[in-house]
Amino acid sequence: MHKPLSNYRLTAVAIWLLAVATSLTWNTLDDIREQKDIANITARALFEQIIASRQWNLMHGGVYVYTTENSPPNPYLPKESQTIQDADGRSLTLINPSYMTRQLADISKKNRHVSFHLTSLTPLRPENAPYSWEVEWLESFAQGSREQSAFVTEKGQKIFRYMAPLYFSNSCSSCHHPDEQPDGDIRGAISISMPSPCHKSRLPLLLSHLFIAVTGIAALLFFGDRLAISRRSLIAANKQLAREIEKHKQTEKELISTQENLENIVNNRTAELRKTNATLDSKVQEQLKIESALVAINDEFIQIFNSAPDGMHVIDRGFNVIRVNKAYCQLAQKSVEEIQGYKCYEVFTGKLCHTEKCPLTQIINGAERIEVESQKTRSDGKTIPCIVTATPFKEPGGRLTGIIEVTRDVSNWKKIEQSLSETAEHLRARNLELEDFAHVISHDLQEPLILIKAFSDRIRSKFATSLPQKAITYLERIESSTNRMQDLIDGLLLYSRVSSKAIPFETVNLQEVIHSVLDDLAIRIEKNQAQIQVDPDLPVIEADPLQIRQLFQNLIGNSLKYIDKSRRPEIHIKRIMFPDNYDNQSFVRLCIEDNGIGFKEEYQNIIFDIFQRLHTRKEFQGTGIGLSICKKIIERHRGTITATGFPGKGAQFTITLPRQQHDPFDKKNPNSSCIDMVMNRR
Numbered sequence: 001m002h003k004p005l006s007n008y009r010l011t012a013v014a015i016w017l018l019a020v021a022t023s024l025t026w027n028t029l030d031d032i033r034e035q036k037d038i039a040n041i042t043a044r045a046l047f048e049q050i051i052a053s054r055q056w057n058l059m060h061g062g063v064y065v066y067t068t069e070n071s072p073p074n075p076y077l078p079k080e081s082q083t084i085q086d087a088d089g090r091s092l093t094l095i096n097p098s099y100m101t102r103q104l105a106d107i108s109k110k111n112r113h114v115s116f117h118l119t120s121l122t123p124l125r126p127e128n129a130p131y132s133w134e135v136e137w138l139e140s141f142a143q144g145s146r147e148q149s150a151f152v153t154e155k156g157q158k159i160f161r162y163m164a165p166l167y168f169s170n171s172c173s174s175c176h177h178p179d180e181q182p183d184g185d186i187r188g189a190i191s192i193s194m195p196s197p198c199h200k201s202r203l204p205l206l207l208s209h210l211f212i213a214v215t216g217i218a219a220l221l222f223f224g225d226r227l228a229i230s231r232r233s234l235i236a237a238n239k240q241l242a243r244e245i246e247k248h249k250q251t252e253k254e255l256i257s258t259q260e261n262l263e264n265i266v267n268n269r270t271a272e273l274r275k276t277n278a279t280l281d282s283k284v285q286e287q288l289k290i291e292s293a294l295v296a297i298n299d300e301f302i303q304i305f306n307s308a309p310d311g312m313h314v315i316d317r318g319f320n321v322i323r324v325n326k327a328y329c330q331l332a333q334k335s336v337e338e339i340q341g342y343k344c345y346e347v348f349t350g351k352l353c354h355t356e357k358c359p360l361t362q363i364i365n366g367a368e369r370i371e372v373e374s375q376k377t378r379s380d381g382k383t384i385p386c387i388v389t390a391t392p393f394k395e396p397g398g399r400l401t402g403i404i405e406v407t408r409d410v411s412n413w414k415k416i417e418q419s420l421s422e423t424a425e426h427l428r429a430r431n432l433e434l435e436d437f438a439h440v441i442s443h444d445l446q447e448p449l450i451l452i453k454a455f456s457d458r459i460r461s462k463f464a465t466s467l468p469q470k471a472i473t474y475l476e477r478i479e480s481s482t483n484r485m486q487d488l489i490d491g492l493l494l495y496s497r498v499s500s501k502a503i504p505f506e507t508v509n510l511q512e513v514i515h516s517v518l519d520d521l522a523i524r525i526e527k528n529q530a531q532i533q534v535d536p537d538l539p540v541i542e543a544d545p546l547q548i549r550q551l552f553q554n555l556i557g558n559s560l561k562y563i564d565k566s567r568r569p570e571i572h573i574k575r576i577m578f579p580d581n582y583d584n585q586s587f588v589r590l591c592i593e594d595n596g597i598g599f600k601e602e603y604q605n606i607i608f609d610i611f612q613r614l615h616t617r618k619e620f621q622g623t624g625i626g627l628s629i630c631k632k633i634i635e636r637h638r639g640t641i642t643a644t645g646f647p648g649k650g651a652q653f654t655i656t657l658p659r660q661q662h663d664p665f666d667k668k669n670p671n672s673s674c675i676d677m678v679m680n681r682r
Contacts, residue, residue, distance in 0.1 A: 009224040013217055020213040027205055035196065036160075040149055043162030043192045046114065050104070050190060054097035063100070064092040074099050076124050101190070102127070113194070120188030134163065134191055141165040141186050151196065163191040311409075314393055315360055316402040319343045331409055333378055348407075350374045350388075359390030363403045368392070376407065385410050452478065505661065508545045510538040510590070514573060517552045524560050530569035532556075537575055539588050542660050547633045552592075554630050555653050559594035564648070570595045576654070585659075587639075592653045599645035607643050637661065 057063060064084060065071050073082040073093040083091050095103070101118045102125075109115045119130040121138050130138055137148040149162045168187040305312060311328030313321050324339045332339060332348045344360075345353040352358050352374050359370040370390040377383050389406040456478050459467070467475075514534055518525065525532060556571065563569040576589040599607065607627055627643075634641040639657040 008227075009220060012220050012224070016216045016220060017213060020209050020216065023212075024205065024209040027209075031205070036149065036151065039151070039160040039194075039196065040162065043149065043160065043194065044147075044164075046116070046192055046194075047162070047164050047190060050101060050116065053104070054101060057095070057097045057100050062094045062096045065095055067091040067093045071095070071103070114192065115194070116190055116192040118188065118190055123188070128188070131191075133161070134189070137163045137191070138189055141189060158196040159193055160196055161191065161193050163189050165189045308406075311407040312404065313339070313344070313407075314402060314404055315344050317360075317364065317400070319345065319360060321347060322402070328407060331376075331384070331407060333380065344405075348376050348378065350376045350386075352388075359388060359405060360403050363390055363392050364400070373410075385414055505542045505544060507540055508543045508548055509540050510548070510588075511536070513545065513549050514538065514552055514556075517549060517556060520553065521556060521560065524557070528560055528563060528569050530560060530563070530571060533570070533572045533574075535574045538573075538590070539575075539659065541588055541657055543637055543657065544633075547636070551630050551633045551655075554627070555592045558627065558653075559592065559596060559651070562594075562596045562651075564595065564597050567595065587656055587658055589654065589656045592655075593650065595650040598647045598649050598651050599643075600647055601645065607645075 067073060067083065067090075071093060073091075074096065075082070077094055077096060083093050085091055098118060101116075105116050105118065117131070117134070119128050119134050119138070121130065121135070121142075123129050137145075140148060147162070147164045149160065152159050152161060165186045166188050168185045305323075306326045308325055308327055311331040312325045313328050314323040316322050321339050321342055321344050324336055329336060329339065334347065339347050352372065356362075357372070359372065362370050368391075370388075372388050374386055374388050375383050376386045376388075387408045387410050389408075390403045392400055393402045393404045394400050456475055460472075460475055511534075518532060518534075524530075552573075556573075559571045560569065572591075572593045574591050574593070576591050578587065578589065631641055634655060634657070637657055638661055639655060641653065641655045644652045644654070
């Protein structure tokens, strides 16, 4: 039933020798790993020192040293940065990080202790070309590797080689164009070669394990005899163990039951995790939709940016154009490649360039928005008048990186402005001619009317008793027609004088004007027993006081004329508020509302036409000029007037007037004209 004890001894000795051999191998490999870790730490420290010296150099923008045979000018730097001269006339050259690294490598190589090499797969200098063993490591960096190291034997000496990559950043743009590689990409690497920093002999390790092996074998043989003695007692103990095994089986059944309970718990937990995973999947899908929407928004922004009618370009703090739209390319007569990456003043120069009024300079100094008019000169020499608007361009964190500049070509506006100015002057002259013509015509028309009226009076006074009734009727018609003609002439003169005889604008209290008009119309109001209600909050405006008085006299008189005799006339003069507070501060809106006979809706657009009457002279007297004069007065004050009629119920006249204004036809103000109104509204 049991193998001889000697077989167990041999097996134990074999296992012990195997364990000692395994320990020896493990410790040997651990020594090798320790040597490599020490070498890596040493190489990394040297690499960090090199990087720190490069960063120090970058922080100071390079270091100038006197030009010597060992420090000649760097031909790969911009010419203006290669050399400068000190006060004594000695030449100094700029030592940039790469140049400094190469000189440090040369010094280290001469000392023959540690050497390092600045290299790249695409070097600018031939001496930076990679060694044969460096090529494979440089390629591994392009695949994502962070560092490489290995022990090699060279000329009978054990050497440790180490290499780590150098990353491209904005600070490299002085020697390397930023379009060559994006920020964060691998530009090259630095390799370090040095003797093995640790030469540990393996003889003590071998002797110690040999001693342990011999000692173990002796112990196994000694304890083998002891085990033989104890074997009999172990057999007896086995029986006891058998009984205990039965107990363990019972315990195992209990463990199986417990395991089943745990499985149920695990299944329940798994179901919960599935629900959680489903929720996470939905969130991932939602995130993908958001990313897709952001891509679509970016595409939409590019389309909007390129479809803008005005020229738009983004300039960084160094005056470099980093983005431009199609309209700006057309304005500058250049392609995108000829604009992006160049200085803004090289692409499209203006009179504000290199001055304190430059939009970028003002934005950097704290301005929030700049809008100036400037003359821009293209490369072909053509000068274009432009309106330039600049706003800050910031990163998501709020740091100012440049400006967004919008350039609008206003050449056509300038032509239109000149044309409008000429047209306005022409209209002014024509208006003066028309005013003179109206005055002459009215004067010439009044002379025959005076004669007709005079001779009619003579006929009535001398031949009143001898004239038949029919002749008297004819005289009455002649006199009536003469009076109507006189009213028409007076109305025409009054209509023409709205502009020709106007006085400059001044402060007018509408409350006082309306009450003064009501005093003048007191007899008509009392005759018609009209009830007049005036709101107490009528404001003060800038206007022609005589014309404003004439305006309200015509409107209130119109309401007193077209009354409904079946009810008492009621007139309400009230102020109407705008829904927007800005309009209430700039404009005043008034409503004259009555309960007269009203008019049909189709007449509300023609009621202000001159000589336009809605009723016969037998029904209501008038010339049809009163509302036309009202409209002309409102237009002179840059306001609006509208009428709304309700047949049999009344009418509403709504007028809107600005609180402050200037008279575009004021002869005392030679700078005011129609072109001012056009340009202000533009």
